[in-house]
Amino acid sequence: MVILVSEWPAALQEIIEDFQDCFDRMERYELLFEYAKRMPHPLPNEEWTEENRVKGCQSEAHVECIIDANTGFHIRGAADAQLVQGLMAVLAIGVDGLSPSEVAQLTPKFVDEMNIKASLTPSRANGFLNLFEIIRSEADKYAN
Template sequence: MLAAAPSQGTCLRSRHAGCRTQFVAAPVVRPCLQRLVRRQCVCMSTAAQKVSDLPGSLQKIVGSFQMVPDPMARYKQLLFYAAKLPPMAVEQHQPENKVEGCVSQVWVVPELRDDGKVYWTADSDSQLTKGLAALLVLGLSGCSPAEILSVQPGFIEMLGLKQSLTPSRNNGFLNMFLKMQKLTLGLLSSTNGGS
């Protein structure tokens, strides 16, 4: 049998675009042939969380986007969500509520209510970004902090918006989501006395 050192390759599955994959040579019957077998994908897997693992409201949103096959139609659906976003008070446009790393200006504000659920408000100076914010506000409002923190960023891939958005918009959407999780952690630490 021939032995070969592991080599690096690019993962061919679209949901892992850009990640590095390690290959090893597997034993073969004929020494002149070697079959490469993927051993390990060194990236965060977007398949780790299923749609059914998401909070109910986020499941519905992901489902509605998955039913629309055309990227332009998904883009229009996003603008529809922007129109549904309730207005945010101007006084809430504070630096601590601002999402860093977005092309447009975006603010998100959580409210932990007596029922133990978090409710969100958001605003942006761009209609498209407002649609992305609305999607997160509608999908994560009414969830417990534990539910919000259990959502993995891979759900963004499930929406199928990547083709409709520029890389900077996709990055901004991820930053919005991560800011919401960070603010959720802040709410938990303040209610638990900073522990």
């Protein structure tokens, strides 16, 4: 019996597998649109500020990282484009409830495993990586 151990947290591994099961770009887009509807902690438009804006993102996107002593790391975010909202939700769901240390140790390698970069324009891919770095950097501030 072979036991496979993932290098990714369980929720992120599940997302990676969802995207690996997609046959083409359109199917990946449809999956991103589904994830957009599942954003666990939306950030209302009235809370969008220059401070929480994702710089380098093609769309208007805003994100805040919350660390709760009882429930762990959470991402509040929203975007004006459904595709970007889906990318944000992928990250939010993938790290929800982890410790800041666990989030800080993540690498963008999971993006390659998802096979999503080929489906994104270079500017969207860059924005997604900027978003990831914002989240990782915020987690790093609170990592033990």
